[in-house]
Amino acid sequence: MTHNEDHRHDTGQTTRITLVRHGEVHNPDGIIYGRLPGFGLSERGRQQAQAAAEALRDQRVDALYVSPQPRARETAQFMLEAHPHLDIVVSPLLDEVLSAFEGRSFKEAAACDWNIYAETDGEAETPQQISDRAARFIRAARASHPGQHVVAVTHGDIITFALLWAMGEPPDPALKRSLTRFGITDGYPAPASLTTFVYHSNDPDERPEILYLRPYDLGT
Numbered sequence: 001m002t003h004n005e006d007h008r009h010d011t012g013q014t015t016r017i018t019l020v021r022h023g024e025v026h027n028p029d030g031i032i033y034g035r036l037p038g039f040g041l042s043e044r045g046r047q048q049a050q051a052a053a054e055a056l057r058d059q060r061v062d063a064l065y066v067s068p069q070p071r072a073r074e075t076a077q078f079m080l081e082a083h084p085h086l087d088i089v090v091s092p093l094l095d096e097v098l099s100a101f102e103g104r105s106f107k108e109a110a111a112c113d114w115n116i117y118a119e120t121d122g123e124a125e126t127p128q129q130i131s132d133r134a135a136r137f138i139r140a141a142r143a144s145h146p147g148q149h150v151v152a153v154t155h156g157d158i159i160t161f162a163l164l165w166a167m168g169e170p171p172d173p174a175l176k177r178s179l180t181r182f183g184i185t186d187g188y189p190a191p192a193s194l195t196t197f198v199y200h201s202n203d204p205d206e207r208p209e210i211l212y213l214r215p216y217d218l219g220t
Contacts, residue, residue, distance in 0.1 A: 013146060013147040013200075013201070013202070014147065014198060014199065014200055015141075015142055015145065015146055015147055015148060015149075015150075015198075015199040016148075016149040016150065016196055016197070016198050016199075017138060017141050017142070017149075017150045017152065017196065017197045017199075018056070018149065018150070018151045018152070018194050018195070018196040018197075019152050019154055019158070019159045019162060019189075019194070019195045019196075019197070020052055020075065020079070020151060020152065020153045020154070020192065020193070020194050020195075021153075021154065021155065021156050021159055021189045021190065021191055021192060021193050021195075022041070022045070022049070022067075022069070022071045022072045022074070022075040022153060022154070022155065022191065022192070023041045023042075023044075023045030023046060023047075023048040023049035023052075023071070023074075023075050023191050023192040024041065024042050024044050024045035024048055024191040024192070025039050025040070025041060025042060025045060025071050025191075026039065026040060026041065026042040026045070027039060027042075029105075030105055030106045030107070031103055031104060031105055031106070032099065032101045032102055032103065032104055032105070032106065032109055032116065033102070033103075034096055034097065034098065034099050034101070034102035034103075035069065035095070035096050035098060035102065036102055036103060037070075039069075039070070039071060040070055040071055040074055041071055041074050041075065045071070045075075045191060045192070046074075046078075047216070048191050048192035048216055049074070049075040049078040049192050050078050051192060051215040051216040052075070052078065052079070052192040052193070052194060052215055053078035053079050053081060053082040054082065054215065055194060055213060055215035056079060056082060056083070056151065056194070057082040057083075059149060060149055061079075061083045061086060061149050061150075061151050062145055062148035062149050062150065063086065063089065063141075063144075063145055063148065063149075063150045063151070064076060064079055064080065064083065064086040064087070064088050064089065064150075064151050064152075064153075065088075065089045065090075065091045065094060065137075065141070065150065065151070065152040065153070066088050066089070066090055066091070066094065066152070066153045066154075067090075067091070067094040067095050067096060067153060067154045067155060067158075068090050068092060068094075068095050069095065069096050069155070072094070072153045072154060072155070073088070073090075073153075075153050075192065076088055076153040079151060079153065091137060091152070093133045093134070093136055093137040093140070094137060094152055094153070094154040094155075094158060095155075095158075096155045096157075096158075097116070097117075097125055097130055097155065097157045097158070098123060098124055098125045099116045099117065099124050099125070100116075100119045100120055100123075100124040101116040101119070113173075113174070114173070114176060114177065115173040115174075116173075117130075117173055127161065127171035127172070127173055128171050130157060130158065130161045130171065131161040131162075131164065131165045131171035134158050134159075134161045134162035134165060135162065135165045135166075137152065137162070138162055138165075138166060138197065139204070142199060142202070142204075146202060156188060156189045157176070159189045159195050160175075160176050160179065160188065160189065162197075163179065163182055163184070163195065163197075163210065166197055166207065166208055166210075167182060167207055167210075168207060176188060182210050182212075183210045183211070183212045184210075184212050185212060185214075186212075186214060189212075190214045190218075192214075192215070192216070193212065193213065193214045193215075194211075194212070194213045194214075194215065195210065195211075195212050196210070196211040196212075196213075197209075197210065198210075198211060
């Protein structure tokens with residue numbers, strides 16, 4: 001849990017935004033799938049998504065947003081089973097990063113320390129652009145759902161850049177795998193993990209508390 005009291009003026013109105021990473025994807029060839037079609041959840045990914053839904057079952061959830069990608073929609077269906085009163089709202093702001101590395105191997109990405117933004121084809125997003133749209137989602141969710149709990153199913157990099165922005169850090173790809181100082185105990189958001197931003201006021205400059213949960217054991 002991370003606390004920052006510098007800008008907090010507690011109004012008694014707590015807004016929670018839980019960013020859920022989709023479950024593990026069936027990807028036997030180990031490629032960067034990005035926005036490529038045909039990548040749904042693996043069997044383990046479905047079990048992870050079910051665990052995430054169970055973690056939220058006893059919580060009040062007021063709105064459910066989801067990335068357009070099928071793996072995120074599939075994960076969101078488990079949330080909907082736990083909260084059938086909700087409607088799923090698709091938000092492009094939650095979409096996967098658009099990268100020139102799509103279709104290339106994990107090995108290539110690891111060789112450049114997962115800086116998949118280093119190359120561009122003219123359409124690929126920069127870290128700043130990713131950060132900006134993640135921030136737009138957080139701002140919009142706070143404005144539309146004050147005092148409520150919003151759940152959003154999205155992707156690891158979107159969660160990461162949203163977190164860096166919310167905590168006043170630059171959108172530096174080198175920080176992607178070193179998020180433990182914010183309470184992300186896995187270092188990077190695990191599949192079907194829940195990263196919750198807790199705001200205690202309407203102050204736009206408030207830095208939230210960060211709550212992180214991976215609701216399953218890595219050995220399962």
